Each structure stands twice: as structure tokens, then as C-alpha cells.
Amino acid sequence: MHSLGILGVGELTEKVVIGLRRSGYTGAILLSPRNAERARVLSSEHGCQVLESNQAVVDAAETLLLGVRPAALAELAAQVQLRPGQGLLSLVAGVSLEQLAKAFPGAQCVRVMLSYAAQYNQSTVVVCPADALTEQALGSLGELVVVADEAAFELATVAACMNGWFYYLLHDLQHWLSDKGLPADQARALVLGNLQDCLASARRQPGSSLQALGDAIATPGTFTADGLAVLMHQPVSATWGAACEVVLDGLLTRSRLGD
Ligand SMILES: NC(=O)c1ccc[n+]([C@@H]2O[C@H](COP(=O)([O-])OP(=O)(O)OC[C@H]3O[C@@H](n4cnc5c(N)ncnc54)[C@H](OP(=O)(O)O)[C@@H]3O)[C@@H](O)[C@H]2O)c1
Numbered sequence: 509m510h511s512l513g514i515l516g517v518g519e520l521t522e523k524v525v526i527g528l529r530r531s532g533y534t535g536a537i538l539l540s541p542r543n544a545e546r547a548r549v550l551s552s553e554h555g556c557q558v559l560e561s562n563q564a565v566v567d568a569a570e571t572l573l574l575g576v577r578p579a580a581l582a583e584l585a586a587q588v589q590l591r592p593g594q595g596l597l598s599l600v601a602g603v604s605l606e607q608l609a610k611a612f613p614g615a616q617c618v619r620v621m622l623s624y625a626a627q628y629n630q631s632t633v634v635v636c637p638a639d640a641l642t643e644q645a646l647g648s649l650g651e652l653v654v655v656a657d658e659a660a661f662e663l664a665t666v667a668a669c670m671n672g673w674f675y676y677l678l679h680d681l682q683h684w685l686s687d688k689g690l691p692a693d694q695a696r697a698l699v700l701g702n703l704q705d706c707l708a709s710a711r712r713q714p715g716s717s718l719q720a721l722g723d724a725i726a727t728p729g730t731f732t733a734d735g736l737a738v739l740m741h742q743p744v745s746a747t748w749g750a751a752c753e754v755v756l757d758g759l760l761t762r763s764r765l766g767d
Pocket of ligand 1: 515520580600623
């Protein structure tokens with residue numbers, strides 16, 4: 509990829525730009541002009557160029573990254589005309605390939621989902637459909653997961669929301685420790701450290717189910733098992749499941765609205 513054009517300079521695309529530069533990408537990054545202050549900072553600190561219009565970005569860039577919110581999509585689409593076959597990597601949640609093809613006729617559309625960890629090259633990078641150019645362009649932002657179809661992509665979007673929810677769970681656990689008297693920084697280090705221990709073990713044992721890994725720790729008579737018995741009697745997982753269902757319903761409703 510020689511040049512990347514960003515249509516919609518927001519929270520997420522800012523992290524993508526930072527991650528690309530951190531990974532050593534030296535090609536041109538061309539920014540749409542709205543959100544001028546953020547674009548100015550990216551331009552001065554991360555070697556980007558702010559162009560005068562969205563169409564100027566489309567004309568100058570080889571590949572485009574779409575980072576507006578769903579509600580802004582129609583307005584943006586009316587402002588630009590892409591070249592036939594021009595790559596358009598869409599971060600817009602709940603907007604299907606069919607809807608993108610209608611909004612940007614002739615473009616080669618790919619859906620991508622990632623998180624703010626892209627700025628540290630540690631994001632999960634979900635791609636649909638498989639596309640070598642997208643995988644090459646954004647693979648440096650973290651771990652690629654190429655899903656089979658859009659139904660799987662909507663589920664991956666629910667998983668991306670889990671990323672945000674985990675912070676609240678971790679916050680509660682940190683505060684339980686600090687309310688009991690542990691300094692806040694130590695409480696934070698312990699919660700994050702024990703989560704990291706869990707992730708490290710789980711990643712190195714892909715053949716074991718997550719439940720089996722838990723069962724191996726929470727053996728009868730352990731303190732872990734005593735606490736787990738309480739967790740299993742309270743509907744925590746049901747609450748998380750309900751949150752997932754709400755998000756999935758919203759995504760599927762949005763992608764059907766454009767049919
Ligand atoms: N944030 C996340 O964690 C996350 C995760 C996964 C996917 N996504 C998806 O990523 C997209 C962006 O999310 P975000 O949180 O980064 O949103 P955001 O911070 O609101 O950024 C969107 C940007 O698009 C700009 N914009 C709106 N209309 C435009 C137009 N016609 N031309 C050029 N720029 C325009 C906005 O400018 P103004 O400020 O001037 O309106 C804003 O700077 C969404 O579609 C969301 O579904 C986000």
C-alpha cells in the first residue's frame with residue numbers, strides 16, 4: 509500500500525494512524541478535513557497530510573479507510589466518487605457489504621473491526637471477506653482474524669464491544685481490592701496481572717477449553733472453588749449474555765434497514 513486515505517478522522521482512525529506509524533509504515537496518510545484539531549495533531553505528530561475535501565482524499569489515496577459513524581455515512585457517500593476497484597476498508601459497525609456497495613458504487617469494499625489497542629499494535633483485527641490487501645495493510649495493528657461471512661462479522665462486532673465492557677468488570681474488581689485497603693496502583697497491577705496470567709495460559713493452550721482451564725484451578729477444596737460457587741449462583745453470565753443479545757439485535761437491525 510503506497511497511500512492510505514482516511515475518511516472520518518475520529519477516535520478509532522486516530523489509533524489506526526498511530527499504530528501504522530508505530531509499525532513502521534512510511535507511506536502517505538491523507539486525512540479528511542473535518543475534526544480539524546485532531547487532524548492537525550495527527551498531521552504534525554504522525555506525518556499525515558490534511559487535504560481540503562473528502563474527494564481530494566479519494567483522488568489522492570490508493571486505499572481508503574472509512575471511519576465515520578453510521579449516521580454520517582449517507583452524507584459522506586454523497587460527497588465522494590471512488591475509482592472503480594478502489595479499496596474501501598470500512599470500520600463502520602453494522603453496515604453491510606451490500607449497503608457499502610450501494611453507497612460507494614464500484615469500490616472494492618471490505619469490513620474491518622478493531623479496537624483502540626491498534627495504537628499499540630495489539631488489537632484483534634477482524635476482516636470480512638478475506639482480502640490480501642487489507643490483511644497486508646492492517647495486519648501490523650495486531651492479530652488478524654479473517655471471518656467466513658458477515659453473520660460471523662456481526663458476532664465479532666459484539667466481541668469488540670466486550671473489549672469495552674471488560675474495563676468495567678476490571679474497574680469493579682480493582683475497587684473491591686482498594687476499598688479493602690490496598691493502594692489503588694497495587695490493586696490495578698494485581699487485577700491486570702492476574703488477567704494477563706489467564707490470557708497467557710489460555711493462549712498457550714489452545715487445545716484446552718476455557719472452562720477446562722478454569723476447572724483445573726478451581727479444584728474442590730480450593731479458595732478459588734469457594735468463590736466460584738458464589739459466582740455460579742448469581743446470574744452474572746446471564747447479564748453479559750443479555751448485553752450481547754442487545755448489541756447483536758441492534759447490528760442486525762441496522763444492516764437490514766439498508767436492504
Ligand atoms: N470507537 C470504537 O471503539 C469503535 C470500535 C469499532 C468500530 N467503530 C466504528 O468506527 C466508526 C468511528 O467511530 P469513532 O468512535 O471513531 O467515531 P468518532 O470519534 O465520532 O469519529 C467519526 C469522525 O467522522 C467525522 N465525520 C463525520 N461526517 C463526516 C464527513 N461527511 N466527512 C468527513 N468526516 C466526517 C466526524 O467529524 P465531526 O466530529 O466533525 O462530526 C468525526 O471526526 C463508527 O462507525 C463505529 O461504528 C468504533
